[in-house]
Amino acid sequence: MFRILIVEDDEVITKALCKQIETWGYIGKGIHDFNHVLDEFNEFDPHLVLMDITLPFYNGYYWCTEIRKTSKVPLIFISSASDNMNIIMAMNMGGDDFVAKPFDLNVLIAKVQALLRRTYDFSTVQNNLEVHGAVLNLNDTTLNYENQKIDLTKNEVRILSTLMENSNRFVSRDEMMQALWETDEFIDDNTLTVNVARLRKKLEEAGLENFIITKKGIGYRIAE
Incomplete structure (x- = not known):
């Protein structure tokens, strides 16, 4: 059962959201206790956070930054400060979506469900993928190899999971971009190249050199 933390100082809105x-x-x-939001976050261990911007003591940007130091939990900002600058700041601070107040509860819940689906559904079929001793944990988006834990971005997880699920063959660039299109980011051919290069660098630093190989005009695969 998914747990959702509501960081909102308006009790009427909080009660309506909880219901x-x-x-x-x-x-x-x-x-x-709005002076100790991070403590309550850690105690509740939510699957998703709804975060207002204007709060007592510290604003929502501050708490989002604090949460992002230790967690990749999905976070939706909810605020009446919905000008472009605040929306851009919310995304840059680590928010996954922004919903302007006043909002329709059904629309907000639809966004919550979509974000939960994108974040957690792919892990319900298989939580871990393992190839050559490297274990990709789809729940916490990390790769474990020889007692090392490598933190991965959402795109890096998509790339690696696609390759590991098809470790017996080359995966074309078109297939790879199709997998990445399931995220919220715009992916083009150059973006794929950059993401693969960054992923390779992380793997090499962990001792997984030549883990991903390229065949020009064909695509990528995990080394045999």
Whole structure:
């Protein structure tokens, strides 16, 4: 059952959100002490956070930054400060989406469900993928190899999981971009090249040299 933390100082909004969240079978919880949001976040260990920008003591940008130091949990900003500058700041600070107040509860829940689906559904079939002793954990987006834990971006996980699921063959660049299109980012041929290069560098630093090989005009695959 998904747990959703609501960082919102308006009790009416918090109660309405909790009621709507529980209607869909999730667990909703509001913040009690706005001076210690991170402590309550760690204690509740949510699957998703709804974060207002204007809060007592510290604003939502501050708490988002603090959360991002230790967690990649999906986070949706909800705020009446919905000018372009605030939306851009919200995304740059680590937010995954932005919903302007006043909002329709059904629309917000639809966004919550979509983000939960994108973040967690791919792990329900298989939590780990293993090739040549390297274990990709789809739940916490890390690669484990010889007692080392490598943190990966969302795109790097998509690339590596696609290759590991098809480790017996070359995966074309078109297939790879199709997998990456499932994220919210625009992916073109050059972006794929950059992402693969960054991923290779991380793998090499962990001792996995030549883990991903390229065949010009064909695509990528995990080395045999």
